[in-house]
Amino acid sequence: MTQTQTQRYVALDVLRGMTVAGMILVNNPGSWAHIFPPLKHAPWVGCTPTDLVFPFFLFCVGVAMAFSFAKYGDALNKQSAWKLVKRGILIFLVGTGLNLFPFYPTSPHDPSWTFGQNWVYWIQHYRVFGVLQRIAMCYVLGGFLALLLKTPKKILWGIAGVTCLHWLILYVFGTEPGWATLEGNISGKIDIALVGENHVYHGYGIAFDPEGLLGALSGAGTVLLGYFIGQTIRHTESKIEVVAKLYTIAAICLALGCVWSIGLPICKALWTGSYVLYAGGWAIFCLAFFVYFIDVKGYEKAFIPFKAMGMNPLFCFVMAGLTVKIFGRMIHWTTPDGKATNCLNWFYRNCCMTVCGGDNEYASLMYALCYVALFIGMAMWLYRKKIVIKI
Secondary structure (H helix, E strand, C coil): CCHHHHCCCHHHHHHHHHHHHHHHHHHCCCCCCCCCHHHCCCCCCECCHHHHHHHHHHHHHHHHHHHHHHHHCCCCCHHHHHHHHHHHHHHHHHHHHHHHCCCCCCCCCCCCCCHHHHHHHHHHHCCCCCHHHHHHHHHHHHHHHHHHHCCHHHHHHHHHHHHHHHHHHHHHHCCCCCCCCCCCCHHHHHHHHHHCHHHCCCCCCCCCCCCCCHHHHHHHHHHHHHHHHHHHHHCCCCHHHHHHHHHHHHHHHHHHHHHHCCCCCCECCCCCHHHHHHHHHHHHHHHHHHHHHHHHCCCCHHHHHHHHHHHCHHHHHHHHHHHHHHHHHHCEEECCCCCEEEHHHHHHHHHHHHHHCCCCHHHHHHHHHHHHHHHHHHHHHHHHCCCCCCC
């Protein structure tokens, strides 16, 4: 095994850090009523820059896996299987805890709050799935498939297999008004049958979870695509040749994703196969860009903040979620005019709205950027202390 096959690419840490920053950015606008347009998800079919953030992270998971599992000989054995299962369970449990926290549906300062009744209600209504749960499922499934398939050619067949199987399930079992619609897709019905309507996401107006079980199948395809790219990088001696290969593969994935979208819409909520290729193409393109400027040209210093966040990606994401719940929900008070407020709302109204001239999309963007800056600062502190917290 050559040095090139095992050495770390700084570009991967930078892309992963930028992706986590993007995840925090799009999840924390100052006002959900005034989201900055590029930070909005597509209503259903389509793909905005925001819709690329999550698949970028799963792609980075796959690339990193290709390097980390080299020490196991890229083979499925007791050690590699245990690592996959153990980390998958841990990530899923952390996601569940984040969904449950702060373990009550209303404030304990509310006169109507009673521990027993509210705890039971919370258990009966908490969301089972989520971003971390999707990452865990895709990590385990994608990892097992990658280590079983092993060779790049077989991994490509694996990507085709899981995405086509996902498409087949959607197509065969979909109902009216259509297999790829919000109301007619089978994905949401599977989740409701498994965990119940009370335990899935309701943000679309009906019970449907965009991080549900079926999407983990095609999501594993995104991980496999990352693993394939990781293998390509490891087995290519010249970094400039790596860049050329990645740009070529990116163009192929983007083209295939666009062509496939004619029959299978690009849809993040369903994580369709065309979405896997389209988003994956952009992820490969960005990785090639950073490999060239950072690992070939050596312009690393400008990207240190994102490298720092990329060293502790899931920890930063979890802390961002906890901060919202602690300072946006648990710690709150009533203003002299009788309105309820909290730390985050106070900052938005008294800082962002003041600077940007009211409750508008620019104030919302300013808040989101400040929130991201907070956790980049935390990541930089961890980086300087050489602390890596793995989840």
